[in-house]
Amino acid sequence: MVEVEELRPHADHMSTIEDSDSVASIVARITLFNAGFEEHKQHFHHTQLHGTVGRDFDCIENTLDELKHKFTQLKTQLKALGSESRNGTLDVAKYRAKDDLASTRYHDPWALKLEEYKRYGRQLIMPEVGMPGQLRLKASSVLIVGAGGLGCPAAAYLAGAGVGKIGIMDGDIVEVSNLHRQVMHNSAWVGKSKAVSLGNALRLINPLPRYEIHPYHLVPENSAIAAGYSMILDCTDRPSSRYLISDMAVVHGIPLVSASALRTEGQIMVLNDPPVSSDSEKAGPCYRCIxxxxxxxESVQSCGEGGILGPVVGVMGVLQALEAVKVIMRPPDRPANPPSLIMFSAYGSQMFRTMRIRGKNPTCSACSSDTTITRQSLESGSQDYMAFCGALEASDVLAAKDRVSVMDFASMINRSGTPVNHTLVDVREKPQFELCNMLGSVHVPFSLLRRWKNAEEATTALSIDIESHEPIYVVCRLGNDSQATVNKLRELGIDRNGARKIMDIKGGWEAWRKDIDQSWPEY
Ligand SMILES: [Zn+2]
Structure with a gap:
């Protein structure tokens, strides 16, 4: 008599089949199980069975019926998947197992490498991804401009998800002050290329994608690089690069995920989705449309100047990767989401807010039919983005006679460091002033003094006599706000038409640290 126990392990094993199991393995297991089961069934028919054995036999037969039913369902799902892909652009027909179970070769080559099934398994089994989504990721190529606080997390998630080709563009080097937020770099890479550092880190996460490293700054003349990609991520922190990257996305007809972060806030938009070239009726807005x-x-600060909380820029970079993956995996017959702006505020009562934004501007200077921006004009360098954004050089603001070098200023203070016969006004914001400051200096944050309406407000805050001839020296961190302050004090009449000297200390405390006092903290 056949031992029922011989059958049980097989039956238990088969009944644990999950939806996530590979179809090939299910087919193989059912085939094997079927053969063994039929053989044992013959024995049972010729043997007088004990009652409990009979019940076990019934139980196993039920399990087999269930498995056969499940197998039929899976085959139906596979067929549906195949027809969806035929409607789209991807061919996953080869993914289907052959109907002939008797064949020893029961499947065509899989659509992905076995390593990829394992590596991407946790996202592959999600309905939002599945085989079509993974193949779209693999066929995609993303250019990430900026390997900093946004680019690091965005690139890490895109590499992990299996984007086929990832380009990293950044001309900066890693600095110690980057490491609190640019989490893919490390202390050993300080002084070396950010693009190379990020590329190396990504290869450790996932060696399968192709990585293209562009260790230089983006300028209009090298913007042709976008031609090799199907999407761009703007991970920079300057308005001039935002417009340049948006124009690149428009002329190359590829979607753009644009994000920014400063201090405790951030925002993100998906632009040019779908691009103008696909169908101008349905095309999404570009950065210039918005x-x-x-x-x-003067209202623009980068996170180097204005400060940034590490996790804030991290959140925005992660959202960029998420939006990119959603756009890449979207089936061709599904419309893009309506254009919207997601705003993040770390200390807001509501951390995330989504605002619907207007669509394409019919008179947009970049993406409308009467645009003057073409790929040729872009790459020729005839578009001056710095001028368009009015980038100010520190030396542009004040004349040389209104500025004093740190060397000259050093000679005006006594050995204890206190000012002699002058007023030193430090216009850095409070947190910076509290980090380090000079004895006897008067602290008035630039954000406060720029709102002064009359001379009295100034003389009160600075504790100065309006009739005095004592010169005023203004200092800030880098020498920009100090120049604007000199102009502001003159507008208010504090200089009494040149009777009182008001000067800015060139290069601010950063120049002071470099040239005069190396014990002054660098931050
Ligand atoms: Zn536009």
Whole structure:
């Protein structure tokens, strides 16, 4: 008599089949199980069975019926998957197992390498991804401009997800002050290329994608690089590069995920999705459609100047990767999401807010039919993005006679470091002033003094006599706000038409640290 126990392990094993199991393995297991089962069944028919054995036999037969039913369902799902892909652009027909189970070769080559099934398994089994989504990721190529606080997390997730080709563009080098937020770099890479550093880190996460490293800055003349990619991520922190990258995306007809972060806030938009070239009726807006004019240059600060909380820029970079993956995996027959702006505020009562934004501007200077920006004009360098955004050089603001070098200023203070016969006004914001400051200096943050309306407000805050001839020296971190302050004090009449000297300390405390006092903290 056949031992029922011989059958049980097989039956238990078969009944644990999950939806996530590879179809090939299910087919193989059912085939084997079927053969063994039929053989044992013959024995049972010729043997007088004990009652409990009979019940076990019934139980196993039920399990087999269930498995056969499940197998039929899986085959139906596979057929549906195949027809979906035929409607789209991907061919996953080869993914289907052959109907002939008797064949020893029961499947065509898999659509992915076995390593990829394992590596991407946790996302492959999601309905939002599946085989079509993974193949779209593999066929995609993403150019990430900026290997900093946004680019690091964005690139890491795209590499992990299996994007086929990833380009990293950045001309900067890794600095110690980057490491609190640019999490793919490390202390050993300080002083070396950010693009190379990020590329190396990505290869450790996933060696399968192709990585193209562009260790230089993006300028209009090298913007042709976008031709090799199907999507761009703007991970930079300057308005001039935002417009340049948007124009690149428009002339190359590829979607753009644009994000920014400063201090405790960030925002993100998916632009040019779908691109103008596909169907101008349905095309998404470009950056110029939303922001035709750049912000005034004096209102713009990069996170190097304005400060940034590491996780804030991390959140925005992760969202960029998420939006990119959603756009890449979207089936061709599904419309793009309506254009929207996601705003993040770390300390807001509501951390995330989504605002619907207007669509394509029919008179946009970049993406409308009467645009003057073409690929040729872009790559010739005739578009001056720095001028368009009004980038200010520190030396542009004040004349040389209104500025004093750190050397000259050093001779005006006594050995204890206190000012002699002058007023030193430090206009850095409070947190910076509290990090390090000079004895006897007067602290008035630039954000406060720029709102002064009259001379009295200034003389009160600075504790100065309006009639005095004592010169005023203004200092900030890098020498930009200090120049604007000199102009502001003159507007208010504090200089009494030149009777009182008001000067800016050239290069600010950073120049002071480099040239005069190396014990001054670098931050
Ligand atoms: Zn536009």
């Amino acid at each position: 922001f035709p004019r750049p912000p005034p240059p």
